Amino acid sequence: MLKAELRRLMLARRRALPAEELAARSAQVAAQLFSGFDVAAWRTVHVFLPLQRRQELDTWPIIRRLWAEQPGTRVVVPLVEADGTLTQRLLTPDTPLVESAWGIPEPLGAPQIKPAELDAVLLPLLAFDEQGQRVGYGKGFYDRFLLDCPQARRIGLSLEPPGPRIEDAWPGDVPLHACVTPERVWHFGPTAGGQ
Template sequence: MEEVISKSQLRHTMRSLFYNEYGTEELTKKSARICLNILKQKSYASASTVLFYMPLADEVDITPIILHSAKNNKTILIPKTIPHEKTIRPCVIYNFDRDVKKGYAGILEPIHDIVFNPSQIDLIIVPGRAFDHTCCRLGRGEGYYDRFFLTAPFSYKMGVAFDFQIVPRMEQSAHDVSVDCVVTDTIILMRQ
């Protein structure tokens, strides 16, 4: 039987990997490969409305996918963090360069509060600290996306991660929501 890795241990390990093992240039190349793999996914190609995240330094840079979506007339949604509710609100942006600014915790957020109905989102692209082979997601520990996922039960949930963020099996809590697939620079995992 595979060892189940605790959430706290896994967060510590991933933080260490990012800051000690991988350079910016290597992560940029891996991000580009992940973006190419996202473009190949049927769930992306068929989606007309996509909720993206705004990448932090230790997350996959999906900016090229956001720009591709704009060129292909997809409705682009960016999360606005609601700290007192520990959740996010999907807001429409029309111009990536003009419609975002630094918000909560220094994360880029939409400048307008044009909230989109979560139940009408086709695809949610979400980061994670780690994912396991069953598509269980480990976030930053506050449950923002887990809470939000409950408002978008029919949306396809795509996790994105670097290949070193995939582990065989991790600890799961009752409130954790798995994603439908995980796209990395080398593999695609599908929830069974």
């Protein structure tokens, strides 16, 4: 299936998702993440903040659990700069948030963290396939950013299981190492076999 078609389909499915179902699936994804990965080994982890008007997966359960259970782990969130690049900003319980022009909550005055310091990047997506390709909103923010942190584990967070093969993936698309859904964790790569 083509990205544009998948994008339309998944946006419509998300809009139809009741708030209580979104909350339940978000909580299940958080539980799968913590049971499926050695989160305690991550010193610095990137987590996107949910765009509520788009009914994105709620990452606050993940963030709050990291703060509570892994106080030595730094949580960083993206800030979209005017030139379309993502910079990483430290998020603490005391960090004030402001809404960007895109409606994304962003940290105000938070220290910048270098991409080379990231151990894991938790990625937003609309859809993914069993080859580890993902479909986002089509702006390419994350694909460009991921080139700056090749050492980081790339983990998608999805409300849905994998969809059909993404037919128009191209070499500039940075594939996932894994994707977490409410039901399970999918691993990708030459030896993972989609499991």
